[in-house]
Amino acid sequence: MNIGDVAQKAGLPPKTIRYYEDIGLIAPLRDTNGYRVFRDSDLHKLAFLGRARALGFTIEDCRTLLALYEDDTRASADVKELAQAHLAKIEDKIAQLESMRGTLFDLVKSCAGDNRPDCPILSDLATGQH
Amino acid sequence: MNIGDVAQKAGLPPKTIRYYEDIGLIAPLRDTNGYRVFRDSDLHKLAFLGRARALGFTIEDCRTLLALYEDDTRASADVKELAQAHLAKIEDKIAQLESMRGTLFDLVKSCAGDNRPDCPILSDLATGQH
DNA sequence: CCTTGACCCTCCAGCGACTGGAAGCCCTAT
DNA sequence: ATAGGGCTTCCAGTCGCTGGAGGGTCAAGG
Structure with missing residues (x-):
């Protein structure tokens, strides 16, 4: 091929x-x-x-996974550990994004979105106060 | 300073x-x-x-936001649009990660994690079949 | 036999948003 | 005078590709 x-x-x-x-x-x-x-x-x-x-x-995880895959004397615990660590990272990232989403959602909701200049989104970014 | x-x-x-x-x-x-x-x-x-x-x-978003912030003739609609587009991207990313999380969670759950070599995580990766 | 077009090759540069490190100047305190 | 900390610039590296330049190869059609 x-x-x-x-x-x-x-x-x-x-x-x-x-x-x-x-x-x-x-x-x-x-x-x-x-x-x-x-x-x-x-x-x-x-x-x-x-x-x-x-x-x-990650690519390095993949390298390890491939090696484990090709090694028929591996312990499934090693694979599970890798996958679990990765799962934890993903959950962290989700939590981070959820938090952003929450704040952004509130900000977007509170902004009139008309042609006047007043904008809670910008004032929040400027002051850090909601 | x-x-x-x-x-x-x-x-x-x-x-x-x-x-x-x-x-x-x-x-x-x-x-x-x-x-x-x-x-x-x-x-x-x-x-x-x-x-x-x-x-x-993103940095480019930040550049735009700063410009809007400094322009007191801006329309809040412009800010809202930017924030909304960003919110949508975040929601996409969350959905993607949630999907990974779901699959990974199942795989991790189904793996014994002992010192035998049998591992549903690797067989899933190898075949694409759960 | 020649050309065309679709493949294939290598090598280099760039993406985003920093971060680390080297080499060197400046300022203050002892 | 020296030691330390803070400041400067510039270059390279991160991650996982992706785009493009410049060129070789191959099969089909005229």
Whole structure:
């Protein structure tokens, strides 16, 4: 398979796939013309990476996950720990965003949004007082 | 005021303040020795920026907000529109993270987390099937 | 046999919003 | 005179790609 085919099948842009090779996540073969040649195992890894990235794992997490995946003597506890730590980070981020959302929502609600200049949003930003 | 004082009062690192000057958000004066000299108005702007950034506005949004703040002929509608668009983006991000959180939570829950190798997290990543 | 167009290659630069570090000047206190 | 802290500039790195330039390769059609 050439890069275009794998890109299609894995749902990742060719650029991203080249990048993943650059940073050593995959190691496709090379044809005599210099073209990358992808085995099924490469496609499989790319799909794995795509799903892990879609769950928000960092590239380094993905590297670790791939290694764990390929190591059949792993302990599921190691995977769970990684996933749990990531889950905690996501929950933190959600909480942060929720808090922003709350404040912003109130501000937007309290702003007339007409063509007069008075604006509680700006006065809040200016003074930090609601 | 020197940069250290403003940094303290505005709750922003000196590096960030220098960066904000670099990109033209503020324009402090200069002492004969080359040190930045901050007026109250500079501190005020920095506090404004800090709060806007804490609400997740981008730097470019902040630039616009500052301009609106300084323009007393603005229409509050312009501010409201900006804030509303930002709110929408935040809500999108929250939804995305919630979706990740849901999947991850299920995966973590379903993983034994012992020292056996079987791991539903990895099999999900490998196959895309739950 | 030649051309066209779709692929593929590498390498470099840029995104956003800082942050770390090096190298060096300035100011105050002892 | 020196030690320390604070200030300056400039460059490089972060993360995960993404865009573009400049060029080689391949299969199909005329």
